[in-house]
Amino acid sequence: MAxxxxxxxxxxxxxxxxxxxxxxxxxxxxxxxxMAERLGVSRVTVREAEIALxxxxxIRIKTGSGVxxxxxxxxxxxxxxxxxxxxxxxxxxLFESEAAALAAPIIAEADLEKLDGLLTVMAxxxxxxxxxxxxxxxxxxxxxxxxxxxxxIHVVKTLWRLRTEIPEVSNTHAAxxxxxxxxxxxxxxxxxxxxxxxxxxxxxxxxxxxxxxxxESMLDATEERDLLELQRKxxxxxxxxxxxxxxx
Numbered sequence: 001m002a003x004x005x006x007x008x009x010x011x012x013x014x015x016x017x018x019x020x021x022x023x024x025x026x027x028x029x030x031x032x033x034x035m036a037e038r039l040g041v042s043r044v045t046v047r048e049a050e051i052a053l054x055x056x057x058x059i060r061i062k063t064g065s066g067v068x069x070x071x072x073x074x075x076x077x078x079x080x081x082x083x084x085x086x087x088x089x090x091x092x093x094l095f096e097s098e099a100a101a102l103a104a105p106i107i108a109e110a111d112l113e114k115l116d117g118l119l120t121v122m123a124x125x126x127x128x129x130x131x132x133x134x135x136x137x138x139x140x141x142x143x144x145x146x147x148x149x150x151x152x153i154h155v156v157k158t159l160w161r162l163r164t165e166i167p168e169v170s171n172t173h174a175a176x177x178x179x180x181x182x183x184x185x186x187x188x189x190x191x192x193x194x195x196x197x198x199x200x201x202x203x204x205x206x207x208x209x210x211x212x213x214x215x216e217s218m219l220d221a222t223e224e225r226d227l228l229e230l231q232r233k234x235x236x237x238x239x240x241x242x243x244x245x246x247x248x
Contacts, residue, residue, distance in 0.1 A: 007048035008151055010039055014049060015058055029059065029067040055091045055159055057081035080162060085172035085218055087163045093211035095155050096140060101204035103146035104195050109240055113148050115139060115192045123185055133164070139188060143195070143207075150189065176217045187213065 014035075015216045017023055029035065029050075032043040039046065050067055057080070060068045070081065121135040137160050144156040163169055187210040194202035 003106050003247050004018075005042065006047050009053065010041055010045055011014055011049035011052045013039060014053060015056075017059060024039055025069050025071045025156050026113065027069050029069065031066070036170055039181055051091055051094055052155065054081070054083070054087065055095075055155055055162075061087075080166060083166065083169065085169040086165075086215065089218065090171050092140075092156070092159050092163075093208060093215075095159065096211070097204045097207040099144045099147040099149070099156060100151050100191060100195065100207040101200040102149060102152070103143050104200040104203040105197075106148060107143075107146040107195050111142055112192065112196055114142055115195070117187070117190065118142070119188055122188065137164070143191070146195075172218055176214065183213065 014023075014029075029239060030038070032046050036043045036048045047131075050061060058070060062068060062080070074105055118135045118139045122132050122139070125185055141156065143156050144153045147153070163173065187206070191203065191206040191210065194206045220231065
């Protein structure tokens, strides 16, 4: 139980240092190794804590550059941070997988019946339907609530705000969900089956597999979008070239 909360404690310690001015807005945090030594934990714990702080809008993780304190913290306002669909999904995988594991031994039968009903709603409606998205959110929030961890519930709720209120994130999900309705339904059903078996390990794994596949689908959708954009630009260039040739 203590290990489960360790990254949350470290995230709060880093947040306190930011608020105290140890790491002012715009500054770069020390590397993972240095932070791990300073806080007396592993680099993995530091990494998990930083992902949690990024979800809260306190820091910004820049691949290949480092971790920076945001100029204006989303903790102090209702403004959402600028994040990508990949970042949101990575964070959801981290928190929601553990939420499922925590929920498995204690989830109420009424919650399992509710999840069954939400599976039916998602199966009946189209992948782009607003009702399906609402049911999807309720499905994941029900599992988070069943974990009994208020910190996780708050984070998952915030991550869903990022998922639905940031246009780039919402559009990427729409592109993926348009093609993966049946697969997503099977993955959700597998999560419910693991919860019904009261198996934390299986519930965690089922949730992780769901997000791993979602991340892979996002990569495929992004590549397809980039290819279409390249083809569009090539067609425009060809059109301009042919027009210039005719006028010559």
